[in-house]
Amino acid sequence: MFASLAVFTLLALKACTVSAFPAYQSLAGLTREELDAAVASVNFVPPPPPPGPLSDQSAKLVNDAAHPYQPLQPGDQRGPCPALNTLASHGYLPRNGVATPVQLVTAVQEGFNLENSFARFLVYSTFLVNGNPITNLMSIGDKTSATGQDPPKPATVAGLDTHNNCEGDTSMTRADSFFGDNHSFNETRFQNLVKYSQKYGAGKYNYTVAAQLRKFLIEDSIQNNPQFTLVSPRLFTAFAESVFPINFFIDGRDTSGQLDLDVARSFFQNMTFPPDFFRRSGAVSNVGQDVVTNLMPNFKPGYNARGVNTFTVDPTSATLTQPCVRYYNFVNNNIKGLYPNPTGVLKQALNINLQYLYEATVAAGDNCTQVFPYGH
Ligand code: HEM
Ligand SMILES: *[C@@H]1O[C@H](CO)[C@@H](O)[C@H](O)[C@H]1NC(C)=O
Ligand SMILES: *[C@@H]1O[C@H](CO)[C@@H](O)[C@H](O)[C@H]1NC(C)=O
Ligand SMILES: *[C@@H]1O[C@H](CO)[C@@H](O)[C@H](O)[C@H]1NC(C)=O
Numbered sequence: 001m002f003a004s005l006a007v008f009t010l011l012a013l014k015a016c017t018v019s020a021f022p023a024y025q026s027l028a029g030l031t032r033e034e035l036d037a038a039v040a041s042v043n044f045v046p047p048p049p050p051p052g053p054l055s056d057q058s059a060k061l062v063n064d065a066a067h068p069y070q071p072l073q074p075g076d077q078r079g080p081c082p083a084l085n086t087l088a089s090h091g092y093l094p095r096n097g098v099a100t101p102v103q104l105v106t107a108v109q110e111g112f113n114l115e116n117s118f119a120r121f122l123v124y125s126t127f128l129v130n131g132n133p134i135t136n137l138m139s140i141g142d143k144t145s146a147t148g149q150d151p152p153k154p155a156t157v158a159g160l161d162t163h164n165n166c167e168g169d170t171s172m173t174r175a176d177s178f179f180g181d182n183h184s185f186n187e188t189r190f191q192n193l194v195k196y197s198q199k200y201g202a203g204k205y206n207y208t209v210a211a212q213l214r215k216f217l218i219e220d221s222i223q224n225n226p227q228f229t230l231v232s233p234r235l236f237t238a239f240a241e242s243v244f245p246i247n248f249f250i251d252g253r254d255t256s257g258q259l260d261l262d263v264a265r266s267f268f269q270n271m272t273f274p275p276d277f278f279r280r281s282g283a284v285s286n287v288g289q290d291v292v293t294n295l296m297p298n299f300k301p302g303y304n305a306r307g308v309n310t311f312t313v314d315p316t317s318a319t320l321t322q323p324c325v326r327y328y329n330f331v332n333n334n335i336k337g338l339y340p341n342p343t344g345v346l347k348q349a350l351n352i353n354l355q356y357l358y359e360a361t362v363a364a365g366d367n368c369t370q371v372f373p374y375g376h
């Protein structure tokens, strides 16, 4: 399954030859692309499997002495996810914001008690689109050279800021990509979350607020964003993220289900755990999401087809109750689109990561049939 030692040595030799010459020349009868592939290959280590669930899922202090907040250094990556930003700022992830899938699964479990199969699906689906399969690194923010040499286009390896995979429209605290910055904290949008928390949550963010705010954000984007779209896979993250602040940003010793707005701001804007913060007790994922979907029983995935207020249902998109359609379309369209004809170690790396993605659907109990876009 993995590159043999002989192949590895051959590639290493090629790489050494290459590095002795100027980068812009085509050498040794190889095209630039072939040389690039050879150089990339030497760095290939088959990605190890993700960790299983935490053995101890109790609430505990996570803003501890071993994980102090440190301000960003120039070049550090932060992006649209307040949780990953926070984990990087406290050293649960590499502080430069460039991480492996194993580091990501480990960090979201340790720091927030995110349930294992959910964490694995989220990580491998975003990694396959936004990460570098050869170097096994992904930026939690923008595209960066720190993830190493890119595989051939149309692959992008552009980090979590990439629009329309997991990042997408109708975020609570980030603007729609049509309006420009799709990943930085946006005070106007946070103030809207505050307004909804005052109106429906007596000044706290709870499931009732989450539902009302999600409904508003979708209607608002339909009315104001000519390029609005909310289809799978973004559809799934949009609804899950609405309840994540309640499930994960409330201190583990507090079981009220009411999120204080200063605590919310600490995560969303400052990318830091509040002082003395305990993670929740017991691993969960998107509990409470039914409260949100129940407020919009007729909502179907779709997009503005001809400018604002032209919402059109997309029958090809998975709905929230079709996790296997989500998985099939994701692999056959999204991944195949980025990697139409991978070869060599790139194909191996993709197949291994696709295997880990499929295993996450099995662990989640989805009972999907495995698909093999690049053969067995
Ligand atoms: C497991 C790995 C994770 C990945 C790869 C990931 C990735 C992302 C991405 C790409 C976004 C942007 C979506 C958008 O456009 O709004 C996002 C948003 C978000 N994430 Fe994560 N996330 C992960 C785990 C978590 C965890 C554990 C939490 C909670 C503790 C969390 C909380 C949130 C919230 C609340 C948002 C919404 C931000 C907003 O709407 O303003 N995420 N995440
Ligand atoms: C913040 O969000 C609002 C509302 O979505 C948008 O009009 C504004 O352009 C955004 N601001 C920035 C700086 O992106
Ligand atoms: C989202 O933000 C990133 C980083 O600024 C930018 O490169 C990208 O073009 C934006 N996406 C869209 C669709 O505008
Ligand atoms: C949210 O807060 C409001 C106001 O206190 C309350 O009426 C509602 O029941 C709360 N919802 C949940 C799910 O806690």
Ligand SMILES: *[C@@H]1O[C@H](CO)[C@@H](O)[C@H](O)[C@H]1NC(C)=O
Pocket: 262, 263, 265, 266, 270
């Ligand atoms: C966010 O950081 C700023 C600057 O360090 C600080 O003044 C503010 O109190 C912080 N707010 C929260 C809610 O953490």
Ligand SMILES: *[C@@H]1O[C@H](CO)[C@@H](O)[C@H](O)[C@H]1NC(C)=O
Pocket: 367
């Ligand atoms: C899983 O799917 C197979 C075939 O699609 C079906 O026969 C089986 O009953 C399903 N199992 C569960 C537990 O849903």
